[in-house]
Amino acid sequence: SNIFFRPIEKINAVIESYPKGLAGFKRYLEIIDTEPDISDKPDAVEVSTLHGDITFQNVFFGYDEDRPVLQNISLKVKAGETIAFVGPSGAGKTTICSLLPRFYDVTGGAITIDGIDIRDMKLESLRKQIGIVQQDVFLFSGTIRENIAYGKLDAKLPEIWEAARRAHLEDLIQNLPEGMDTVIGERGVKLSGGQKQRLAIARMFLKNPPILILDEATSALDTETEAAIQQSLADLSVGRTTLVIAHRLTTIKNADRIMVVNEEGIAEQGRHDELVHAGGIYSRLHQAQYNA
Ligand code: ATP
Numbered sequence: 114s115n116i117f118f119r120p121i122e123k124i125n126a127v128i129e130s131y132p133k134g135l136a137g138f139k140r141y142l143e144i145i146d147t148e149p150d151i152s153d154k155p156d157a158v159e160v161s162t163l164h165g166d167i168t169f170q171n172v173f174f175g176y177d178e179d180r181p182v183l184q185n186i187s188l189k190v191k192a193g194e195t196i197a198f199v200g201p202s203g204a205g206k207t208t209i210c211s212l213l214p215r216f217y218d219v220t221g222g223a224i225t226i227d228g229i230d231i232r233d234m235k236l237e238s239l240r241k242q243i244g245i246v247q248q249d250v251f252l253f254s255g256t257i258r259e260n261i262a263y264g265k266l267d268a269k270l271p272e273i274w275e276a277a278r279r280a281h282l283e284d285l286i287q288n289l290p291e292g293m294d295t296v297i298g299e300r301g302v303k304l305s306g307g308q309k310q311r312l313a314i315a316r317m318f319l320k321n322p323p324i325l326i327l328d329e330a331t332s333a334l335d336t337e338t339e340a341a342i343q344q345s346l347a348d349l350s351v352g353r354t355t356l357v358i359a360h361r362l363t364t365i366k367n368a369d370r371i372m373v374v375n376e377e378g379i380a381e382q383g384r385h386d387e388l389v390h391a392g393g394i395y396s397r398l399h400q401a402q403y404n405a
Contacts, residue, residue, distance in 0.1 A: 133298045151215050161310045163227050163242045164192040165323040165354030167213070173221030174212060184209050184379055185222070189372075192227075192323070195355040197365035199398065200374035210326045210373070213356070214243045224325070244322040244353075246346070248330035250309040255296035257286055257312070264316030272319060279317035280345050282308070306340035314345045325355045329364060362402050371395065 135373040137229050145260060160366055175181040182205050190196050198206040211217060214349075215231055231239055252260050261276055262268045268276075273293065277283050285308060289295040295302055304312065310330075317325065343364055359365040366385045373381040373388070373395050381393050388395035 143371070151236065152217060153235050154233065154325075156233075158233060159232045160229065160242065161238060163323050165242075166190070166192045166227050167324070167354060168225045169209070169222070170225070171222035172212070172219045172224060174219050176209065176217075179180060180289070183212075184378060187222075188354070188379065188382075190354055192354050193352055194369045195350055195357065196197075196368070197357040197368035197371045198374055199357040199359045199362070199365065199371060199395065200380070204374040206374050210356050210358055212326070213244070213324070213326065214240050221295045232277075240271055241377065242322050243324045243326065244317045244320050245326045245328065246310075246313050246317055246349075247328035248310075250291065250313040252304070252309060252312065254296070254300060256294045256296055257289070258293040260297060260312055261315045261319060264318075264320035268319055273315075276315040276318040279318045279348065280311045281341060282311045282315055284313075305338075307335075307342060310342050311345060314342075314349055317342075317349055323353055325350055325353045327355060327357045329358055329360050362399055 167188075169186050169188045172183055172186040173181065174183040174308060186209065188196075198209060200206060205262075208217075213226075213231070218232060224241070226239075253263075256269070257277075258273055261273050264276070265272075270293070275281070277286055277293075286292055286295070289302060294391060296305055327350070347367070357365060357368060359368075359371075365371055368385070370382055370390055371385060372379050373393075375394065379396055381388055381391065384390065389399055390396070
């Protein structure tokens with residue numbers, strides 16, 4: 114399922130998307146109603162400029178007490194690495210990633226960043242260190258400038274242009290009648306799916322978090338746009354610890370490590386070529402996609 118169908122109202126710092134339509138909104142309300150209380154410990158520490166070394170140490174988690182979703186998950190991600198999670202729907206890829214910004218707390222084990230248990234960090238400061246990019250981009254009615262600066266509210270214009278340039282939005286913006294001050298959204302200029310994704314990427318360049326979670330698009334953009342977006346995301350992930358919730362194998366070939374998640378947990382891990390040759394689950398997924 115999508116990571117943004119998660120309790121998110123407290124995380125303005127990371128939210129980049131929003132469920133669309135009434136069904137999504139109802140679901141959202143349901144979730145914030147039932148959100149387990151996640152709050153700061155009295156002695157929680159403020160973290161800033163984390164490197165992004167992540168460990169999951171024997172992590173257990175379930176949404177309901179009687180139905181475990183993650184059992185004894187352990188993994189280490191070095192700062193700057195890109196890890197892709199693949200596997201069947203419902204295996205827990207999104208759940209693993211949503212524990213990192215503490216949308217939920219583990220029920221057993223621990224998650225650390227730079228050696229610090231994330232439950233010992235001030236929540237807001239933790240979430241400032243994590244950027245989430247997902248397929249449904251939340252844009253509000255306002256100017257392009259305001260929409261990009263959503264990643265960093267006090268950003269100055271030159272920084273906003275720089276972020277736009279790095280997300281390959283510069284030409285588009287320059288060609289709009291009012292440039293950065295062009296109003297987008299319901300009553301303004303409508304952006305295409307690919308342009309919205311670029312805008313989300315520009316937000317992230319501006320926010321500049323050491324850790325990224327990419328919830329990969331399942332709906333296809335046209336091939337050319339897709340390749341361009343992939344390139345922008347690859348640029349964005351340089352120097353950041355990146356967790357990709359992957360749906361298409363073509364986009365994860367360059368991951369430093371691929372985690373194959375199934376009902377049993379992390380069933381396989383390695384680089385693309387290693388896993389293809391290992392002849393296990395990943396190689397069968399790979400075969401199936403190529404023969405599809
Ligand atoms: P997909 O590829 O379909 O996105 P996934 O591997 O990301 O799947 P998760 O979304 O992490 O899987 O779901 C793991 C399990 O947890 C599933 O059984 C799912 O139904 C359940 N689950 C996910 N979100 C919630 C929630 N908010 N409340 C209760 N159960 C949930």
